Amino acid sequence: MELIRVEEVSFAYLPGKLVLDRVTLRFDHRSTAIIGQNGAGKTTLVKLMKGLLKPFDGEILIGDLSVKKVTAASLAKRIGLVFQNPNDQIFKGNVLEEVMFGLLNIGVEREEARVRAIRALEMVELEGKRDMNPHDLSLSQKKLVSIAAVVAMDPEIIIFDEPTIAQDHAGKERIKEIIRYLDEKGKMVMTIIHDMDFVAECFERTVVMNRGRVLLDGPTREVFSREEVLKEAYLELPTVAQLSKRLGLSETFLTPKEFIAHLEGRIKG
Amino acid sequence: MKKVMVEHLKYRYPGTEKLALDDVSFEVEEGELIGIVGRNLSGKSTLAQAIVGLVPHFYRGAYGGKVIVDGIEVLHSTVSDISRKAGIVFQNPFTQVTGSKLTVYEEVAFGLENLGVPRSEMMERIDEALTLLGIYDFRHANPFDLSGGQMQRMAIASIIAMRPEVIILDEPTSQLDPQGTEEVFLAVQRLSREGMTVLLIEHKLEKVARYADKVLWLDEGKVMAYDSPSKVFSRDDLEEHGLAAPIYTQICKALKLKSPDGETYPVTLEGAYEVLKRWN
Ligand SMILES: Nc1ncnc2c1ncn2[C@@H]1O[C@H](COP(=O)(O)OP(=O)(O)OP(=O)(O)O)[C@@H](O)[C@H]1O
Ligand SMILES: Nc1ncnc2c1ncn2[C@@H]1O[C@H](COP(=O)(O)OP(=O)(O)OP(=O)(O)O)[C@@H](O)[C@H]1O
Ligand SMILES: [Mg+2]
Ligand SMILES: [Mg+2]
Numbered sequence: 001m002e003l004i005r006v007e008e009v010s011f012a013y014l015p016g017k018l019v020l021d022r023v024t025l026r027f028d029h030r031s032t033a034i035i036g037q038n039g040a041g042k043t044t045l046v047k048l049m050k051g052l053l054k055p056f057d058g059e060i061l062i063g064d065l066s067v068k069k070v071t072a073a074s075l076a077k078r079i080g081l082v083f084q085n086p087n088d089q090i091f092k093g094n095v096l097e098e099v100m101f102g103l104l105n106i107g108v109e110r111e112e113a114r115v116r117a118i119r120a121l122e123m124v125e126l127e128g129k130r131d132m133n134p135h136d137l138s139l140s141q142k143k144l145v146s147i148a149a150v151v152a153m154d155p156e157i158i159i160f161d162e163p164t165i166a167q168d169h170a171g172k173e174r175i176k177e178i179i180r181y182l183d184e185k186g187k188m189v190m191t192i193i194h195d196m197d198f199v200a201e202c203f204e205r206t207v208v209m210n211r212g213r214v215l216l217d218g219p220t221r222e223v224f225s226r227e228e229v230l231k232e233a234y235l236e237l238p239t240v241a242q243l244s245k246r247l248g249l250s251e252t253f254l255t256p257k258e259f260i261a262h263l264e265g266r267i268k269g
Numbered sequence: 270m271k272k273v274m275v276e277h278l279k280y281r282y283p284g285t286e287k288l289a290l291d292d293v294s295f296e297v298e299e300g301e302l303i304g305i306v307g308r309n310l311s312g313k314s315t316l317a318q319a320i321v322g323l324v325p326h327f328y329r330g331a332y333g334g335k336v337i338v339d340g341i342e343v344l345h346s347t348v349s350d351i352s353r354k355a356g357i358v359f360q361n362p363f364t365q366v367t368g369s370k371l372t373v374y375e376e377v378a379f380g381l382e383n384l385g386v387p388r389s390e391m392m393e394r395i396d397e398a399l400t401l402l403g404i405y406d407f408r409h410a411n412p413f414d415l416s417g418g419q420m421q422r423m424a425i426a427s428i429i430a431m432r433p434e435v436i437i438l439d440e441p442t443s444q445l446d447p448q449g450t451e452e453v454f455l456a457v458q459r460l461s462r463e464g465m466t467v468l469l470i471e472h473k474l475e476k477v478a479r480y481a482d483k484v485l486w487l488d489e490g491k492v493m494a495y496d497s498p499s500k501v502f503s504r505d506d507l508e509e510h511g512l513a514a515p516i517y518t519q520i521c522k523a524l525k526l527k528s529p530d531g532e533t534y535p536v537t538l539e540g541a542y543e544v545l546k547r548w549n
Contacts, residue, residue: 013414037446038403038418084417084444085363139361140309162417165443166360168308168472169513194418194446197516234448239475239516246542247549256516260523266548267524 002026003157003188004049009058011044019044021212022058027157031179031189033199033220036209037234042192043084045209046159050081062157076106080150084161084192086142089149095121095137096130099149106153113152120152121145123178140166147178158182160191164198176202200224200238200254208233225252271337272435272466273297273320278334280315280324280490289315291490292334297468302461304481304498305470308511312490313470314360317437319343320468322351339434353384356433360440360470362424366412373399373415373423374408380431398430401456403449417444425453435466442473454480475515478502478536486512499540503533517541 004027011020019041034042047053049060051067060067062078080102083089092098099120103113121127124144129137134145143165150158163175172195179202182189193199199206199220206223208216210233216223224230224241237245240259241252253259273296280290290312297303305313318324322343325332336343339354359365370376377398381391399405402422407415412423421444428436438457442450450473458480461467471477477484478498486493486501488510494501502514514522514536521527521534526544528535535541 038422038444038449039416043416085361087361087363138310162444166309166440166472168511170511171309194444194450196447231448234446236447236451240520242538243517243520243541243545246538247545249549256519256523260520263520263524263545263548 002028003063005059005061006045006049007059007061009045009048009055009060011041011048011053011055011057013044019212020048020055023212023214025207025214025217027188027190029186029188030204031183031202032191032205032207033203034190034192034207034209035194035196035199035233035235036215040209040233041212042209043161046081046161046190046192049159050079051075052081073106076102076153076155078155079157079159080153080155081159082143082146082150082161082163084165086139086146089146090134090142093133094130095126095132095134095145098134098145099152102149102153116152116154117148120148123151124148124174138166140168140171143167144171144174147175151178151182155187157188157190160189160193162192162194164193164195172198196224196236196238197240200241208235221252221254224254270299271296272299272301272339273468274335274337275316275319276335276337278316278319278336279332280319281331282315282328283330285330288490290319293487293490293492294334295485295492295495297466299466300461300464301482302458302467302469302480304477304484305468305487306472306474306477306484306501306512307487307493311487311511313487314439315490316487317357317439317468317470320435320437321355321357322346322348323357352433354433355435355437356380356428356431358424358428358436358438358441360443362417362421362444365424365427366420371411372409373404373412376412376423377427377430380427384431394430394432398426401429401452402426403452418446418449421445422449429456429460433465435468436460437468437470439470440472441469442471442476450476474502474513475517475537478515478517479538499528499533499536502536521545 006023006025009023012018036042048055051072092101099117100113126144164172179189203220206220215233216229240256244253276294278290278293281288307313319336326348377395399408402425404419404422425441442453454476457467481498484498484501485495502518507514518534518536521541535544
């Protein structure tokens with residue numbers, strides 16, 4: 001089933017400067033990474049899906065709803081977006097209220113909102129900070145709070161815009177787990193990210209954007225076997241793939257685990 | 270010549286109980302490129318702010334020990350005096366933007382005006398910095414209309430244009446595309462070779478291993494190590510303290526293949542290639 005249809009969408013912030021140029025993309029349940037150079041139009045694309053911007057040409061459908069024709073509130077139940085800059089998303093003076101805010105907005109009862117917000121904060125391991133002012137948190141913690149706020153709303157489609165900014169190793173692993181958990185629950189997870197190792201490990205499908213257009217789209221392993229195209233989009237191979245290429249291997253490895261298993265075979269054999 | 274000297278630095282933010290920096294000591298030679306690593310909340314940004322004097326002059330709090338930058342002691346200097354020697358690119362580029370300038374160009378010019386750089390030289394330096402960071406085409410754009418990565422590029426350009434003796438970059442590539450990240454590392458490497466002293470806070474350890482002369486590893490406000498990338502990233506206690514070794518190192522470690530020195534593991538692509546090629 002197609003969850004999102006982006007049909008021939010064009011967009012410009014300023015007259016004459018197309019930021020998206022007739023983009024067509026269909027999304028099913030597969031977890032999907034959106035990658036591409038700075039300024040390629042990734043954030044703009046997901047803001048359009050979320051109804052925060054209006055395409056000047058083309059159409060976007062979330063399920064059978066045309067984004068043009070529905071209110072932001074009715075979209076909010078179906079599609080959640082974690083902003084690139086957490087400061088754009090934080091309104092409240094305390095962490096718990098912050099995570100409850102979206103839930104209350106879509107009409108969830110206060111008591112239930114509270115329970116769901118606490119559960120989401122536990123998921124990002126920030127339950128202990130619930131009474132703090134979100135603005136006093138570190139950047140990595142703010143980002144986790146905004147992830148919790150969106151996950152708590154339990155939409156069908158969840159979009160993360162650069163979730164790993166400022167995260168250390170443990171934070172990245174936690175976000176990987178959240179993505180896997182949501183994926184297993186049947187959610188559609190879409191993630192804009194510049195960390196190619198993360199992409200290789202977590203996403204079934206990868207879409208490469210370049211100057212407002214889709215340059216490449218396919219299963220992640222196939223996308224990472226096209227180095228020339230990636231270069232054109234200011235991207236690089238995942239670290240293991242760089243190493244396997246340096247060693248002259250023709251296979252495209254995606255994770256250290258795969259690669260180690262392959263080499264162990266050779267060393268023993 | 271020692272450009273940065275930190276001696277037994279201890280610091281606690283006002284209203285908190287834990288030391289954010291706990292007896293930190295290290296020295297940096299002129300022109301060195303130092304990678305500062307450590308898990309979240311380990312004290313990296315606090316140390317960066319202590320070098321430019323925002324700790325303690327702006328944040329206040331309890332302070333002990335000494336920080337000397339290019340011969341002046343931070344505690345006894347003003348933030349404005351220190352800013353003539355050391356520039357900082359903040360962790361979140363959104364906090365770096367002045368908010369009062371209408372174009373990217375004016376934004377980058379701002380710091381130079383404060384330094385009193387002559388107009389013609391100013392223009393030259395701005396063009397150079399904008400080109401270096403790949404945002405020359407956006408010079409007339411409003412800073413708040415930039416994409417996240419473009420804004421981060423602008424923040425770096427603003428500081429590089431000022432050509433400080435010491436530059437501290439706090440996770441400058443967190444929102445950059447892979448090529449942009451590589452370009453920033455190459456640019457700071459070039460600046461360090463030209464004599465600028467560079468301190469770079471970064472979670473991308475593969476890049477730190479490739480470009481840093483030395484690695485300063487912090488945990489819970491304490492120095493865990495200050496040594497070459499291969500020594501630091503070969504340690505067995507990284508995971509225990511929330512750090513994952515570079516992927517090259519993880520692979521060689523899993524295969525029990527050490528570098529030719531017999532002590533450390535490879536930390537870079539080339540290092541890993543050297544020990545793995547015979548299995549090919
Ligand atoms: N509010 C705005 N007004 C004018 N131009 C804008 C605005 N927001 C973004 N742009 C421009 O639109 C283009 C696409 O921006 P967008 O934020 O979608 O890029 P992105 O792919 O998310 O980049 P990044 O990886 O840096 O986050 C950029 O060139 C940017 O300068
Ligand atoms: N303005 C502040 N007021 C009070 N405590 C602070 C402040 N800024 C940081 N801290 C505390 O100081 C300690 C060190 O934080 P710091 O921001 O220096 O860590 P960091 O290594 O830069 O972390 P990150 O990787 O998340 O950026 C933490 O315990 C943090 O909570
Ligand atoms: Mg973006
Ligand atoms: Mg920090």
